[in-house]
Amino acid sequence: MNARGQDRLRIGIVCYPTTGGSGVVATELAHALADRGHEVHVVSYSVPVRLDTLRANLRFHPVRVPDYPLFEYPPYSLALAAQLAEVICRYELDVLHVHYAIPHAISGWLARRISGRAHMPLVTTLHGTDITIIGKDASYMPVTRFSLEQSDAVTVVSRWLGNRVVDVVKCECEWQVVYNFVDGDRYRPRDDSEPRPFGGDPSAPVIMHMSNFRPVKRVGDVIDTFLRVRERMHAQLVLIGAGPELGAVRRQVEESPYAGDVFFLGPQSEAERLLPFADVFLMPSDAEAFGLAALEAMACGVPVIGYNTGGLVEVVRSGIDGFLGPVGDTEAMAGSVLRLFADRDLFRRISASARRQAVTMFDRDDVVNRYEAIYLRAIADVHSRAGNADAQSGSGTPCDDLVKAATE
Numbered sequence: 001m002n003a004r005g006q007d008r009l010r011i012g013i014v015c016y017p018t019t020g021g022s023g024v025v026a027t028e029l030a031h032a033l034a035d036r037g038h039e040v041h042v043v044s045y046s047v048p049v050r051l052d053t054l055r056a057n058l059r060f061h062p063v064r065v066p067d068y069p070l071f072e073y074p075p076y077s078l079a080l081a082a083q084l085a086e087v088i089c090r091y092e093l094d095v096l097h098v099h100y101a102i103p104h105a106i107s108g109w110l111a112r113r114i115s116g117r118a119h120m121p122l123v124t125t126l127h128g129t130d131i132t133i134i135g136k137d138a139s140y141m142p143v144t145r146f147s148l149e150q151s152d153a154v155t156v157v158s159r160w161l162g163n164r165v166v167d168v169v170k171c172e173c174e175w176q177v178v179y180n181f182v183d184g185d186r187y188r189p190r191d192d193s194e195p196r197p198f199g200g201d202p203s204a205p206v207i208m209h210m211s212n213f214r215p216v217k218r219v220g221d222v223i224d225t226f227l228r229v230r231e232r233m234h235a236q237l238v239l240i241g242a243g244p245e246l247g248a249v250r251r252q253v254e255e256s257p258y259a260g261d262v263f264f265l266g267p268q269s270e271a272e273r274l275l276p277f278a279d280v281f282l283m284p285s286d287a288e289a290f291g292l293a294a295l296e297a298m299a300c301g302v303p304v305i306g307y308n309t310g311g312l313v314e315v316v317r318s319g320i321d322g323f324l325g326p327v328g329d330t331e332a333m334a335g336s337v338l339r340l341f342a343d344r345d346l347f348r349r350i351s352a353s354a355r356r357q358a359v360t361m362f363d364r365d366d367v368v369n370r371y372e373a374i375y376l377r378a379i380a381d382v383h384s385r386a387g388n389a390d391a392q393s394g395s396g397t398p399c400d401d402l403v404k405a406a407t408e
Helices: 021-035 076-091 104-115 141-150 159-169 219-230 246-254 292-299 310-314 330-342 344-361 364-386 397-407
Strands: 010-014 039-044 058-062 095-099 122-126 153-156 206-210 236-240 262-266 280-283 304-307 322-325
Touching (some): 010 021, 021 039, 021 058, 039 076, 104 122, 104 141, 122 141, 141 159, 153 159, 206 292, 219 236, 280 292, 292 304, 322 330, 330 344
Parallel strands (some): 010 095, 095 122, 122 153, 206 280, 304 322
16 A cells, blocks of 8 residues: 555656666566556656657656756756656655666655655665766765665665675665566567568578677677677677767777678667577676666577676576676687587577576566565655654645746
């Protein structure tokens, strides 16, 4: 039951709109919650890549950042806090769920103070680089730690990441693992009668990679692995996504003798249409907190080959659902690809296991159930601490003023 004694919750979700895993997970969670009848409000600076803004029970609220000459860097975190405060008041949210610590968690905390609803639960989900890269920066560590300590619940997408919260940010806050999830009905092995949605030789096996092309993804290792495979057999490489390393990756491909076998498809909002056409999926990240793209590939029956580091080892069982090796060992990755392509019985066994692992261990409904339980527990906890009257104090002067100002 929610704060109003109803099963239907009013949930705010904050995320980045880009193709990274945090934005994708937040978007898919928003869809699942809306499908269950909850009222979901998604807040970001632009429409997230996969967000269905026409879905029932779901609304999108853009953050508008003033561009004044005074500001060398527009203060997005403040604009976000102001927008969140208005949404909290106007729609009387029961809970605010922010994905990625900086600046979303601190903006959520500030929005509660601005709105006068300081006891509305704040749930923070950590996804990886918000702790392992941004969080350990001396400029951000204190505010990251503070925002986690002020959250009513903190979730992490892997045990590995949870341990980094303690080791890197020095935060003693309690955290719980809620793995990312996949919809096994959407992500599934292809029908052999389906034509593949990109060109090339349909008889050649396909190696695929999908990411935001940041340095941590080591997309250069993808190219190196593919070139090692291509020197020994005919194969094709499909790259999905874009990001800061895209230019360097293009140059690496163009300087090779196999540029005609590489397809750059850019960011895609319907990955489920492409992943089933992969024969193997490469994920050579050096610090993957979970590996959502790998999970989506596994659900499509695609073996995953990557590095045995970070949270990926909690998703892919090496030798069972794919193969994981030492960071930087592209020769070993190429060897695993060639082994799968040469041994069809092994490929079928790994493919079936990958699909089974994805849809049983990372089922969408199971994970959404857990988030609902976290919301309800957080609501109950703040009520026990502050009392119902205080926790529901959303109709006072701060909220009245915010809503009035927003309509003028």
